[in-house]
Amino acid sequence: MTGITVQDVADAGLEDWRLLASGLHARFRTADMTVGAALLAGVVAAAEELDHHPDVTLRRREVDVALVSHDVGRVTSRDLRLARRVSDLAAEHGATAQPHLLAEVEVALDTADLAAQGPVWAALLTGDAHAVDGDDVADPRHRVPLLWFQGTDAHATPRQRFHLDVWVPHDVADERIAAAVAAGARVVDDGPAPSFTVLADPEGNRVCVCTALGR
Template sequence: MGSNDILSDQQISDYLEDLPHWREIPGGIAAVFQTKTAASAIELFSDIAGAAEMDNHHPDVDWRYNRVFVTTTSHDAGGRVTTRDIALARRISEQARALGATSRPGLIRTVEIGIDTADRQQVAAQWAAGLGYKQQEDGSLADPNHRLPAIWFQKTEDPNPNRLHLDVWVPFSESQPVLEALGSESTELDSQYAPSFTVATDRQGNRFCICTEQDR
């Protein structure tokens, strides 16, 4: 395969079998590494930056004390996962192991905001202007700086009274503890679409979905 070939979901899954630190998220792959000290986390951050420059392929990296959150996608391929992402992920994992960092896949989360509407065009421009977002080919809105949650519009002629909901993306392999924790809080769970997504409703009627990459 070429260095920038777009991968199918099955190909991503096959590659990730050899990359145990990484999980698929919407439009990318992600990992979380924990080091013994903040200084080691900064060193890992620096190593990732060096690898990114060498590959001319730059992931999103977030340093939080002794944890480093990494997401990589190919923006020049329409925000899809390519073989370049796999190569970079492998290099980053090697650097993390060299520093003695541990993998924390249970911390991987991606949040999107869903808005019920019968007419997306009537409201999309206001949201884009207010947040400084850009409209995507599929009609969703995205932060051009890749920091804030994406917004997508769920077309419905009969919007739910709670028109906004969060889609919380969790790797399928890490989703069961999340659902069990919600169940222990007496949260109402609608699992008819699981494992693709499970609709959770809190005690005050607010909805959010626990989404995974399975059955997409």
């Protein structure tokens, strides 16, 4: 199985779903928590049948579903199959997809010494100094955002070291960037768009608005 792209999701007719940093995501608005719980039960049953298990969050009037094939570390055709089943279940329960509300935040830290920095932040964020996978510190229990390390040359403080990566659906990015600019941000670099666009706040702190398109 190969990695799934934005075009693959569109070709599969999965209008409810969007690719973000950590996988394939959907959010469904329900009439109330009882309906959400019934939808959740249906998702669990479908996951057991397909032997492919998503991450699901139930709120008072929302159900969030995240899909990724953990054994290969990317979205695959298995996720597309389960996504289709989940969307069918949502429709049966009168739940409405809200892809425009999806977002995900990662934290990036510039460092010239990953070997020294990685264990410190892994211990702080997860309690395990060895929880560094490549350039990432990822909490398997999803209690904290993923932290990834961006290689850089050695430099003195106060040059910015941290920045946020704000992942949004590819069809929301332009609107989100425009809203930030209207609020006082400025575009620093849009050359890599739509993969990511670098913005700065009024004091110069930078943030990347990221999408899965073009990756």
